Amino acid sequence: MESLELQDITFKWLNGGVTRMDGGAMFGVVPKPLWSRKYEVNEKNQIELRTDPIYFQLDGKNVLIESGIGSGKLTDKQKRNYGVTEESSIGDSLNSLGLTPEDIDIILMTHMHFDHACGLSKYEGDHLVSVFPNAEIYTSRTEWDEMRNPNMRSKNTYWKENWECITHQVKPFTDEVEVLPGVKMIHTGGHSEGHSIITIERGGSKFIHMADLMPTHAHKNPLWVLAYDDYPMTSIHAKEKWIQKAVDEGYWFLFYHDAVYRALKWNGKGEVEESIKREK
Template structure:
């Protein structure tokens, strides 16, 4: 089955299968009561919601950029798979092959943050050793995020793994407030979900897209007040959503998703109704 794609200006975006998790719905919607959030996002009998971990391949100016890396393969114990609701792991290599590419063809990794569900696909097993999964890529990570990844605190050590930085340390380029690795493609630091969390902005040939990452992991998180219990700095998350969401809607930007079970991308109108959407094709998995 064909992979879902979207063109934003001259940027071709393709969603790849990075695996899936099922996390606690209450944690994913924080203080929002379940009777409200489950109208917008379904939960299973264990109160878990489906969260894709599907990277976006951006092809532009002859370069291959990967946004996030999925959960990888062979990175979790059976206990972790049960706890995180992992039903299947990454198929990135197979998806890239469908597109005539290999992991060695990825020129850049754009990491919004380094939590395990975004970064476990950054390395792979080669025998008994972990090595870079994308050995030719420059990896862009916010400086604050990178430093906490290497020295996590008592809270963040549950999601920042040494396996996700030690094999790739020599490939990493850090930045402070923002970086523009390709003209019109920016990573911008916001904080909130983590201290070093960033979002992705695309502005090419008069068309725009925004990937809010885990400030808005699903379409159901559009309300600025609907933030995650996982957020380290929730007021910063709210401030960033207030800053970026309304202007993006006004500019008719596409909102891109990594975690959403239903939508790959969508546009909201001024009344917060969905006016265009790229739906996830479940049959392709």
């Protein structure tokens, strides 16, 4: 289990499963000869995307960023379509830290697409129950509203199986919320109308999780946005603002999907200055 430890905070990446999505969709209008130089692609034109929640403990609270792809929730057809070869084993990851899912106090959901939210619930017999029954689950009000009332396009990724049994745990916010001292969720829109990013500032160290505005290190160029983005120009403007700010101010970038890097820092020349790579 990879970790990043700075000042009074340690991030650990749990095993949330893996998808292999179409590279063309993940890089939108960017030609394959360009993006394939920066991110490995297989013979089916699929790229590996982890769905690994980021755990940290702060001020006595056990916190997760995102929830993984879940286990036992996807049909064989869905696994095939999304290139899922491994489902979540969050319980095992937490056990290795001396924790259980019941010990999680807070979950920060940047958005509620299936590959982020499937891990919030599980089947017990024929019924769905919360995986993290004691957690407060934060997401933007805009995201939560669309999750429960998806439109023609978004109904393919906002599933009632991922929200019905956790309704009482959700704490929606508008614009921005400071969940813990120095831990903020900021509504950006772009990838989805309710998409948010996370910034963490503790003891002189700064971190940012751009979520699906920048799912991998190869998406650093503000113009390289996903075909899945509902509002691509909003994504571009948000990336221009936040990536530049984070680089200028020495933030660590934390990744949920990246199959190469768990976290990294870029210098002003666009070079990777420090990094934590995923162990394969």
